[in-house]
Amino acid sequence: xxxxxxxxxxxxxxxxxxxxxxxxxxxxxxxxxxxxxxxxxxxxxxxxxxxxxxxxxxxxxxxxxxxxxxxxxxxxxxxxxxxxxxxxxxxxxxxxxxxxxxxxxxxxxxxx
Amino acid sequence: xxxxxxxxxxxxxxxxxxxxxxxxxxxxxxxxxxxxxxxxxxxxxxxxxxxxxxxxxxxxxxxxxxxxxxxxxxxxxxxxxxxxxxxxxxxxxxxxxxxxxxxxxxxxxxx
Numbered sequence: 001x002x003x004x005x006x007x008x009x010x011x012x013x014x015x016x017x018x019x020x021x022x023x024x025x026x027x028x029x030x031x032x033x034x035x036x037x038x039x040x041x042x043x044x045x046x047x048x049x050x051x052x053x054x055x056x057x058x059x060x061x062x063x064x065x066x067x068x069x070x071x072x073x074x075x076x077x078x079x080x081x082x083x084x085x086x087x088x089x090x091x092x093x094x095x096x097x098x099x100x101x102x103x104x105x106x107x108x109x110x111x112x
Numbered sequence: 113x114x115x116x117x118x119x120x121x122x123x124x125x126x127x128x129x130x131x132x133x134x135x136x137x138x139x140x141x142x143x144x145x146x147x148x149x150x151x152x153x154x155x156x157x158x159x160x161x162x163x164x165x166x167x168x169x170x171x172x173x174x175x176x177x178x179x180x181x182x183x184x185x186x187x188x189x190x191x192x193x194x195x196x197x198x199x200x201x202x203x204x205x206x207x208x209x210x211x212x213x214x215x216x217x218x219x220x221x222x223x
Contacts, residue, residue, distance in 0.1 A: 006155070034210040043199075044156070044213040093155050101148075101211050103155035 002028050004096050006104025013084055013111055021079045021107045023094030029074035030096035035067075038091040038106075050077040084111040113212055114139040114202040121218045124194075130187040132217050134200030137181040142204055145176060146211070147185045149196040156199065156213075159185065190221045 003026040013019045023033055031052045036044040048069055049057040056069035066088075068080040081088055089111045094104040117135040124130040136145065147159040160167055160174045162183075167174045173186040187194055199216040203209075 004155075032208060036210075036213075043215050044150075046210045046212065049210060091153070095155075095210065097208070100146075100158055100161070102158070106153065106155045108153065 002096070002098045002100070002102040004030075004094060004102045004104045006094050006107055008107060009105060010108040011110070013109070015085055015111055016083055018080055018082045019084055019109060021081075021092055021094075021109075023077045023079070023096070023104050025075045025096045025098075025102075028096075028098045030077075030098065031074060032097060033071060033077040034095040034097075035069065035077075035079050036093045036095065038093060044093060047079075052077075081109065084109070086111045113204075114143055116200045116202055116214055118198075118200055118214065118217045120215065121220070123220050123222060124187075124190045126192055126221055126223050127189055130190040130194065130219060130221070132185040132187075132198050132200075132219065133182065134185070135182045136200070136202045139180050139202050143202045144204070145174065145180075145183050146201045146203065147172070147174065148199045148201065148211070148213075149194075150199070150216075151193075151196045159198075190219075192221050192223065195219060195221045 005024045007022045033050040035047045038044045047062045050069045050071040052071045058064045071077040093106045114136050144161050146161040148156040150156045162174045176183045197216040197218050
């Protein structure tokens with residue numbers, strides 16, 4: 001079946017630094033990938049839709065200059081959290097669609 | 113996407129069947145019912161989906177009422193590893209848009 005690999009699984013960074021999260025479709029090509037954020041005891045909230053070769057589409061309230069998305073190939077999308085703050089600490093999850101929807105295992109970001 | 117309503121939490125004894133309900137009274141004719149679950153600190157996992165017929169796979173069964181306004185996910189013999197948040201999502205297949213997650217049902221399987 002379709003597999004989506006997400007890396008790293010957890011990362012701790014200092015305030016003001018940037019962190020890059022990778023999402024790869026291992027056995028299929030994904031022209032569209034999705035990025036979600038999940039705070040403790042809450043549901044997944046869609047942040048943005050990543051389209052290969054074009055600009056991402058961000059949900060209302062998500063800062064596109066803070067959460068940089070690059071989808072340069074059909075198998076890789078990256079999310080960079082720039083100038084991270086403690087309130088950016090969250091669980092970030094990517095997803096790709098091939099018929100159904102497959103999710104990465106998530107990245108736990110802690111900003112200290 | 114049609115709105116879904118699920119109970120916030122449920123308990124189930126290990127080895128018994130877990131029946132998770134979902135209401136989707138505004139579902140349209142071309143929308144499918146999808147079920148996903150999320151075990152703590154992991155990405156969501158696909159369970160099953162259906163349009164109008166009942167479906168069964170190695171993980172679960174999906175029972176959809178004849179009017180399609182509600183459905184039930186059945187885990188026939190729940191184990192401790194089935195403890196997770198279960199999400200019922202209604203949407204057209206291959207729409208190209210992201211899945212929108214509600215609050216889901218937190219299922220606790222107890223020994």
